[in-house]
Amino acid sequence: MLTFTVIGSFWLEIALKVRVLKRIKRVLMSVIPVAILFLIWDAYAVASGHWKFDPEQVVGIYGPFGIPLEEYLFFIIVPMAAIMTIEGVRSVKKHWLVGDEKK
Amino acid sequence: MIYSDIAVVGVIFAVFFDLYGVKTTLLSRKIFWTSYAIIVPFQLMTNWWLTSRGIVTYSPDAIIGTRIAGAPIEDLLFGFALVLSTMSLWVYWGRKGVQPKN
Numbered sequence: 001m002l003t004f005t006v007i008g009s010f011w012l013e014i015a016l017k018v019r020v021l022k023r024i025k026r027v028l029m030s031v032i033p034v035a036i037l038f039l040i041w042d043a044y045a046v047a048s049g050h051w052k053f054d055p056e057q058v059v060g061i062y063g064p065f066g067i068p069l070e071e072y073l074f075f076i077i078v079p080m081a082a083i084m085t086i087e088g089v090r091s092v093k094k095h096w097l098v099g100d101e102k103k
Numbered sequence: 104m105i106y107s108d109i110a111v112v113g114v115i116f117a118v119f120f121d122l123y124g125v126k127t128t129l130l131s132r133k134i135f136w137t138s139y140a141i142i143v144p145f146q147l148m149t150n151w152w153l154t155s156r157g158i159v160t161y162s163p164d165a166i167i168g169t170r171i172a173g174a175p176i177e178d179l180l181f182g183f184a185l186v187l188s189t190m191s192l193w194v195y196w197g198r199k200g201v202q203p204k205n
Contacts, residue, residue: 001152001153004148004152005145023202029192030195034185034192041113045106045109048105049162050106050162051159051161052162053158054157054158057156075185078185079185079186079189081142081145082138082142082186085138085141086134086138088138089134093134093137097134098129098134099127099128099132100127100194100195100203102203
């Protein structure tokens with residue numbers, strides 16, 4: 001699933017030259033604070049039994065709060081894909097304002 | 104709180120963050136809704152993958168029970184909050200001059 005997301009979005013980096021990965025500092029400053037909040041939610045949900053991950057279908061590496069490695073990667077990769085998507089749309093719709101244009 | 108409650112709180116938080124927190128007002132922009140419309144089908148595909156194979160299972164007590172593409176409808180709220188808050192921060196940092204141009 002993570003591979004699918006990477007294939008589905010990271011080609012934009014090359015094809016549309018969105019240069020998101022080249023701006024990795026801005027990516028991390030955007031992704032990490034959000035990821036932390038969602039991982040707290042995830043930890044709570046796992047602890048409360050809202051959802052669970054099949055131990056047979058994860059690689060078996062667990063981080064803090066019993067969250068599988070894949071889940072940590074999910075909250076890094078999926079938001080990066082979202083950023084690439086909006087930058088991809090910007091690159092084909094150049095007149096659409098995003099909100100960070102120079103005044 | 105169950106998944107449904109937290110998902111709603113997540114959306115409210117993301118909306119307030121965008122409109123009043125960092126004031127990126129992505130919710131009023133075509134670029135956001137177009138991007139989100141591209142993302143949703145992919146989310147549904149990955150949701151189907153994760154639920155149909157039983158990689159993730161949900162407690163019936165934590166969800167209202169309506170499902171889309173195998174996953175609880177709450178998942179769309181979750182995804183919306185994740186995508187909106189990340190994009191808002193991305194635009195916010197760009198506006199602040201953090202690696203603004205590609």
